[in-house]
Amino acid sequence: MNAQKYVIGNWKLNPATLSQACQLASSLVQMDKSVQVGCVPSFVHLSAVGELLAESSILLGAQDVCAKTATTGAFTGDVSAGQLADIGVKFVIIGHSERRAYYGEDNALFEAKIQQAVDAGLTVVFCVGETKSQYQAQQTLVVLDEQLSVLKSVPADKLIVAYEPVWAIGTGLTPSIDEVIGVHRHIKQVLARYAMPTVSVLYGGSVNEKNAAEFATAFGVDGALVGGASLKIEAFSQIVAAF
Numbered sequence: 001m002n003a004q005k006y007v008i009g010n011w012k013l014n015p016a017t018l019s020q021a022c023q024l025a026s027s028l029v030q031m032d033k034s035v036q037v038g039c040v041p042s043f044v045h046l047s048a049v050g051e052l053l054a055e056s057s058i059l060l061g062a063q064d065v066c067a068k069t070a071t072t073g074a075f076t077g078d079v080s081a082g083q084l085a086d087i088g089v090k091f092v093i094i095g096h097s098e099r100r101a102y103y104g105e106d107n108a109l110f111e112a113k114i115q116q117a118v119d120a121g122l123t124v125v126f127c128v129g130e131t132k133s134q135y136q137a138q139q140t141l142v143v144l145d146e147q148l149s150v151l152k153s154v155p156a157d158k159l160i161v162a163y164e165p166v167w168a169i170g171t172g173l174t175p176s177i178d179e180v181i182g183v184h185r186h187i188k189q190v191l192a193r194y195a196m197p198t199v200s201v202l203y204g205g206s207v208n209e210k211n212a213a214e215f216a217t218a219f220g221v222d223g224a225l226v227g228g229a230s231l232k233i234e235a236f237s238q239i240v241a242a243f
């Protein structure tokens, strides 16, 4: 069985206003979609965007989830997986390099977040990737093995993995296609060892309308996680069309 293809737009802390988020979401609904598309607005825009996407095939995602509970409780500032599921969120991004770098998130926290997400029935989009110095030291696969180790007991039908070299995120730099193919092959071997051979493995890091076709045809690349280019509907629709 082939892995399902996804193109997911991670809006990060964008756009500035609710009305801009709604405009972007409305354009997504109009767009031609050849693959499963996902859209990940910031928390304050989730409900309104979710309502706009409700009749469409686009999956709504969240950028983070509470590690402490899947339901309710005294956790100021947090949003639980149950609350997300209740408003129609289908998946949550966990392990993004910006969470690792700016908030010191680590494997123990990821495991806790994954558990809460799965308990509430959400799919986890788990991000892995090496830094520039790890890449230069040829440590990529060792780093990925350690990051992937938190996935051992996640139900395969609730998991998507995104390979995102940290040095490629928002920089305009990308690994060569051969490097991407090699890393994806390795990730799939690890996932096969965890009895998850059909989990989708997306590529992320400076995917744009110009390079999308190359990634789309690369063996083992089951889609893309897109940051900057997902905020421009023209660029994003071309990326979706490429897959």
Ligand code: PEP
Binding pocket: 010, 164, 168, 169, 170, 171, 204, 205, 206, 207, 225, 226, 227, 228, 229
């Ligand atoms: C990301 O942060 O997940 C990402 C892939 O960003 P960009 O596409 O902007 O490199």
